[in-house]
Amino acid sequence: MDALHAGPDAISGDARLGVPDAETISSWRERARAAGADPDVLDRLDGGHTGAVAVVENGDGPTVALRADVDALPVTEATGDDHVPAREGFRSETEGYMHACGHDAHAAIGIGVLEAVARSEFSGTFKLCLQPAEEVVGGGRALAESGHLDDVDALYALHVGLDHPTGEVVAGVDSFLAVHHFDAVFSGASAHAGARPEDGRNAMQAMASAIQALYGLPRHSEGATRVNVGTANAGTATNVVPERAEIEGEVRGETTALKDAMVERAERALSGAAATHDCEVAVETVGEAPSAVSDVRLVDVVHGVAERDAGVRTATRTDALGGSEDATYLMRRVQERGGEACYAIVGTDHPGGHHTPTFDVDEETIDVGVRVLTESVLETLAARD
Amino acid sequence: MDALHAGPDAISGDARLGVPDAETISSWRERARAAGADPDVLDRLDGGHTGAVAVVENGDGPTVALRADVDALPVTEATGDDHVPAREGFRSETEGYMHACGHDAHAAIGIGVLEAVARSEFSGTFKLCLQPAEEVVGGGRALAESGHLDDVDALYALHVGLDHPTGEVVAGVDSFLAVHHFDAVFSGASAHAGARPEDGRNAMQAMASAIQALYGLPRHSEGATRVNVGTANAGTATNVVPERAEIEGEVRGETTALKDAMVERAERALSGAAATHDCEVAVETVGEAPSAVSDVRLVDVVHGVAERDAGVRTATRTDALGGSEDATYLMRRVQERGGEACYAIVGTDHPGGHHTPTFDVDEETIDVGVRVLTESVLETLAARD
Amino acid sequence: MDALHAGPDAISGDARLGVPDAETISSWRERARAAGADPDVLDRLDGGHTGAVAVVENGDGPTVALRADVDALPVTEATGDDHVPAREGFRSETEGYMHACGHDAHAAIGIGVLEAVARSEFSGTFKLCLQPAEEVVGGGRALAESGHLDDVDALYALHVGLDHPTGEVVAGVDSFLAVHHFDAVFSGASAHAGARPEDGRNAMQAMASAIQALYGLPRHSEGATRVNVGTANAGTATNVVPERAEIEGEVRGETTALKDAMVERAERALSGAAATHDCEVAVETVGEAPSAVSDVRLVDVVHGVAERDAGVRTATRTDALGGSEDATYLMRRVQERGGEACYAIVGTDHPGGHHTPTFDVDEETIDVGVRVLTESVLETLAARD
């Protein structure tokens, strides 16, 4: 490896979204230290800048990058004997958190590709980008704005599973939903619910009105949209008119424009609902990702490699993602500068669904992923040599 | 009779609330003409000024007034044989409308008292005020501001029934709910619900949010409040996003201040609900009445008279009304100028409840009402002579 | 013409949806009589069976049908000088109603095709189906179940405009939204809103909850859905807790299955909202249409004809409709029995949008429509001879 950028050198701190508070970051850092993490590395990741970019250079030639996301989820892993990690003793050691979306496999595949490419003969530059905070669509923008993508000619990103079984590879995702995560805090005035109910300005009612208005946002004739209020927290005690209520939610759109139209309507609904109940509302963006599309030339590369790979039984050219991904920030960064990008899916049998306690990855997937992506990277380097 | 003020001479046109549109007024006038009403009288009531004040003067002395309201209701009268007016042939001749609250009895009692007082010996002045539009709390203010009340020393008002049986008289109501009627029209933009739902600004949703917000207005520790959305009309066709929705509603309070507090919150709820769905709302007051209280001295008069009347089996001093009445405008007008006021209930057995198709009045009530109020008026004239 | 089926002979009375009440039908019939309609024809249409099927037979050969819908809309036609029908004196004579969707042009084109085909040489049978009640998706099913479609080998249907200009023809619509219209009546108990609010079971609140729940029905990952509450009517007076509230609404889906899923959820929302406020709800289906797709072979016919027609500047093969159409009942009836169907759009410049007061049709469209559909019908008859 010729360079390892980590922490603020890898991701642009100001562009991060959804960053935890200092206390939370500090407690996770302690946990990492206690688990034996290298203190020098931890120092470089100070302030929760938990990303890295590794670079191998081999003379003149194109620059090809691979993005793998590395974050986990606040899901408590299953304990039953029918859950392989539990039965075989490699269940999450951090109670309440687990890799319920396979990003540990992404990290493993990324490292595998880095090693394989580094051992290979090629001309040009290869970069492995390890991105934090994909789940809260908070890290993609920060990596995109780090500068490391700005000279990239071809970017690959990958995801395992997504209901595709072991042995299937989808060469390029051609449709992501653009997404916008928000946090809204309603503020009113508390009052004793029995003695002086009229003194309250009821944030609970403002919140309920907002929830109903958000789910009632109109559908759009130009494509799919989504809306969800994912969390709600309000009030302090049964006998107090609530003065504070908070919701976290999201809207999505098949295009960035559709997402933007949903954001505009959602913000109007939030402020109107607050006003209806004489409350204020503060709305913050906590994560965001545009839509994107894989470039045909790179899709062709992955598809060709997959068709030749002995471990791949089904090589699919393209599919829609259904959900969102902040890899789209990286893809757009590269594409805007004249490069190309491709988001591939490496199938894996997963007993439980993504984001559920029984999610697990078929380890054969890691080998398939390393082979297919290494070959794709090398072929791209060669083609553009 | 020494003077008969009718139409604009009896009620202050500008102070009316809830006045029907010109076409409606004209159609009712035609109906009256066809039914044989005196054309000269109709001419005096032009523009829907359907009130009158009759005056009898007898030298020096106090001025005593009696207010009777005369309007009917948009209720279709029952047709079954168990409904006496249907069986005996005096059911409403105006289909869809009836005297479902006994105001025809009020008018009859008022005329009866006028005749009886005019035939009696007394010194002073007696005024009979026939008020329109009580049901929409639209006429009380107009009569109060006519000037006819301004020299009144004692005002009586009456109502029949209200769950008090024939033979009971309540001498003075001591508690009315202040009331405010409003009309709110939500305006958005229509759109084809299938082809372009995103183009709509949905007045139907604004209306639904407003209805929920209105019924959710907080209770008050200082006394009773009420809120109701009585009518709703919205939209044109199933496949069109509605651009217009209209509701009529009311709020009440045990005091005028409580009512005012409810009005303020209601208006905020209406405008917030409109904003939530990107609509506008136009809110209009269509009726209003303050709270009021009967004066003890007049209550004593009615109570004493009732106790001596052979047709009265139960003479109750005071009771709450439960509902609202725009007689309160008249009572307050008199009280603010140093006079006194009293609102009496003359019980009547009524088979169906007020405002229902089977409402009817026990005619014995009319005799009791004429006797008790005539005696009360004469005693008041004498006492102040 | 060899046969003219009209009234109950043309449409299956029991399968009709959204039929007006007897009084409304009778008043429209009188209007038709007064306007000079043939009394014999009116007799045949008794009970509002306002459809017809004309048949011309010419020996052996295939059976080809054309469907044209003939109903108008409750829209008041514009009166301004910039509205051609107003300026040139052919504005709707029936105030409050107009052909705001061009079905008068459909009828004219249908008659034109009938005349042209009848004058032509061909072997086989041609049927012109004039369908009522498309706007309320109430007539399609009735015509589909009449039996007249059961021997049809090829069915054409057409629509003018739909944002396609004069000179464009879309040979075949390949995507309709399936649709379901419902009527829901909430029943509670009325009460005096001031005196006894607790006695009410509030149908207004049930309705508002239902509206909120309906617009909040979740989006679907498998395709577009729609929901709309198009009309609402509730209550009688501001001071009465409403005992009755009625809404008319619709749900749609890109496929019939998606529509059915929406119907199921909508009905749950309606009954839950009623129960929340201690009310009952009666839900009725007032119109319905499945999704459908045009068959490629017939699309090819229309496309070929259009490309050769001098009046057609743009011949488009296929497009989505965006909205719904109960022609789909007829298309499916024919397709289920082994026949083929095709729904074509004949473009027309229309100043105002469909269903708006300034809608109008460019009359050149009628000539284009007659030519393209006559040629398509004859070519289909010949091809299958």
Added chain:
Amino acid sequence: MDALHAGPDAISGDARLGVPDAETISSWRERARAAGADPDVLDRLDGGHTGAVAVVENGDGPTVALRADVDALPVTEATGDDHVPAREGFRSETEGYMHACGHDAHAAIGIGVLEAVARSEFSGTFKLCLQPAEEVVGGGRALAESGHLDDVDALYALHVGLDHPTGEVVAGVDSFLAVHHFDAVFSGASAHAGARPEDGRNAMQAMASAIQALYGLPRHSEGATRVNVGTANAGTATNVVPERAEIEGEVRGETTALKDAMVERAERALSGAAATHDCEVAVETVGEAPSAVSDVRLVDVVHGVAERDAGVRTATRTDALGGSEDATYLMRRVQERGGEACYAIVGTDHPGGHHTPTFDVDEETIDVGVRVLTESVLETLAARD
């Protein structure tokens, strides 16, 4: 002291409401141990039975009891210099919790009365009842059903402050609102909000509908009612359709019957809202207290004593409480068995309102309270001797 009943001997465990879970109880017990509490006493309070009844007996005579509640509140005490406990160093040592309703003064007054009565000459029995969990209306019923009240001839209860200043005593509260606290958990099914929104059964929407319906419960003509949703917690992440939502709320009524009517309607609203969104709801009662009234004879005793006390500047006979209190369980228990009960207010200047971070008690109140209640207890013992 002749007997000290503590823990399960003082309060009936099964009758408790709103008991924290075992882990919470255990952590508070550790905190008490660490703060130096007597381990033997802690053992007697095992399982969170944090009540006590102290008894002093002096031969034959009546039995008189005093109830003081001892629980604190989850409010973080103010830290500013204008808050006396902060400035003078006796701010709460348990961060996040404080005596924001003066129950620490109640305990001090109770102990003071116990000592004073024990030192006095009297015939009969005196009981001091220290009750936990008044704030969640969870402890009153448990103490009422302990048996310790069953032989009581006269029961006194007290509260400090409640907007009455130092130097005022209200001899007897004659109106409490009956109250009912509930917890409702909505259960649906989670789903990925982007990829499969249609798979969700959305507990967030059910919760919002329920909040709207609860605040919309109708007012009652027979007296005051209240409703509040005090807390809400729902969902796990922005991109997951929530499968679980929980609210805690309360309803109140001026009489127990009004409260019961509100409970019935609230439960219907909760289940209807759940059904609307295809969810289930589990509703649990977590606290409850009836209404009650102070007996005139005891009110006379306290009023007389207060009038003679040098520290009392204003002796008020009766007032309404405005809120609720589970002392009503104890009062009713005593009254149902032929005894009498009285709830007195000892005024205190309190800078911040009850349940707010700046609440504090004027310590002069403790002396006044001890004197007035000791004298009242002794006079009652003597009067019934």
